[in-house]
Amino acid sequence: MSRPPPTVAAPVAANDMVPRPSESQWGDIVQQLGAEIAGPLSAALERIHALMSTGQIDRQGLRALRDAVAQAREAGMVSQQLARLASGRLRLSHERVHLTQVLRGVLTQRSRETQSRGIQVRQLLQPIEVMTDVSLLFSLLNAVMDWALANTHSSLEMRLDLTPWPAKARLMCRFAHRSLDLGSAPSIAINEPPESLNSLNWRLIEQTALTLGALPLREDEAGITMLTLEFPQVVVEEPGTQQGALPPARPDRPELNDPTPSHNSKPLAGCHLLIVSPRREVRQEIQNAVRHMGLIVDAVSSMHEAMQFCEEGLPHGIAFEQSLRDADFDRLRADISGEVPNFSFIEVMDGDQQTQLSTATTEHIARISRQNLQDALPSVLLFELSKAL
Structure with missing residues (x-):
């Protein structure tokens, strides 16, 4: 007698073992936030003082001033999203979401940005549906793009597939975080990843993924970065399967057990x-x-x-x-x-x-x-x- 196939992939995923961020971890994030805002603003203030003393500023100086203010502004926006995740007030919805279509939509939305930077995005995407909160998923995918575009030196490869049993949706983002033409640069420079990889955008990816129940895995080796996000609640299309079933209850994560639509106070944060x-x-x-x-x-x-x-x-x-x-x-x-x-x-x-x-x-x-x-x-x-x- 054959057993009916499951609607959702195995309830126990690797990220079930990942503890929620501690107070000290959030403290580190706040400290990093201060640095990423204060640094650009200090540089902007220096240029403003120079302008006041000389009464002159060239096009390059204006561009640098604009970029410094933009960096501080971006850090502030990321901090808003991190504060939303840390508030403990999120109530996640569980909807059947076509992960592939949402990802393609984000890549289309960002296509002008990638083209203006001369970055080619290679897509290898299998059609996959998952049970997740769609607005938070959208924020996560955009955070991945922000982080990857800020660090890549050439192109991006986005791959979406299923792992072997137990099936999980696996999204992989691969890029070169250093120029591949390093000439005679010392090997230590190749092996050590740049600090920019650990920016607030990376912190946002980590915390958003963990809030969704997706495990973020990152490897930095020989100038190449590979980010893998695993989504354990995969909708399986097989005859006789009841579609749209919710994943098992998580007593340790009550915000994941609410089947009603999202009650997020800022569902469009990051848009x-x-x-x-x-x-x-x-x-x-x-x-x-x-x-x-x-x-x-x-x-x-x-x-x-x-x-x-x-x-x-x-x-x-x-x-x-x-x-x-x-x-x-x-x-x-x-x-x-x-x-x-x-x-x-x-x-x-x-x-x-x-x-x-x-x-x-x-x-x-x-x-x-x-x-x-x-x-x-x-x-x-x-x-x-x-x-x-």
């Missing part, structure tokens, strides 16, 4: 919103409405600036003022939609306007009145940006 408006007060109103959501927010004053902004990398959504519906907007929308068909556009309108989601408009653009921003924009963004997850 990137671009605001486009010629009026400073409108830009500020939009920012104030989403301040509590943990979003990365940038703002520009014209569609031409928005097109320049998007050349190096796409945000996850664009909120724009109605007055900017012009030929530049049409070109920007056609360009982005050609790469990311479900990309989110939210039009902010003056006067009385009923809030409409993109699914309710013929152009598939969400609309919201300026006077309703504070009350309705968070919900609209939650729906619109979640379409890509």
Whole structure:
């Protein structure tokens, strides 16, 4: 008599043995956070003092000042996500998620960024479904991309497959963290990985993966880094299998046992919103409405600036003022939609306007009145940006 095949791969995974981060580990993360924020800000302050004393700054100095502020800003954004993981208030959902499709969506979203940096991404992805929290999975995959793109010297290889029994989904990210053309450099320089590999972005990957119940394994050898993430709850497609079953209860991790939708206070933490408006007060109103959501927010004053902004990398959504519906907007929308068909556009309108989601408009653009921003924009963004997850 044959046994029915399991819906979810073996309940006991290697990461079941991994303890949750201790207070001392979180203390190390806070100390690292201080260093990664203070360092760039100190460099920026030095350049500002130089500008004040000389009254002059060249293009290279401006670029260095911008980069220093951007580094400190990025560290602050990562700290928000780490604080969210450390809060103990996360309630994870367990949904059937097509891991391959989510990963491909992230790679598509980041394709402009990889192309502008001259980085080739090789994809070897098997079709795999898992039971997990989709919003946290999305954050994890973007954190992996942030970390890998900041450290690679050539290309990325993304591989997704299944391990032998007991089956687990295995995502591998491989890249060269040092230039392969080292000439006569001493061997110790080749064998020692750079400190940048242990950045806050790496800490975010570790803690997000452990919160999801996925084991992060990293190997740094001979200039090559290999990150492996194992997802133990794999949905198995076999005749007679009951689909969508939840994994066994985890008494040691109560936040993993809730089958209801996610109760995360910041489910879009790490998502990137671009605001486009010629009026400073409108830009500020939009920012104030989403301040509590943990979003990365940038703002520009014209569609031409928005097109320049998007050349190096796409945000996850664009909120724009109605007055900017012009030929530049049409070109920007056609360009982005050609790469990311479900990309989110939210039009902010003056006067009385009923809030409409993109699914309710013929152009598939969400609309919201300026006077309703504070009350309705968070919900609209939650729906619109979640379409890509």
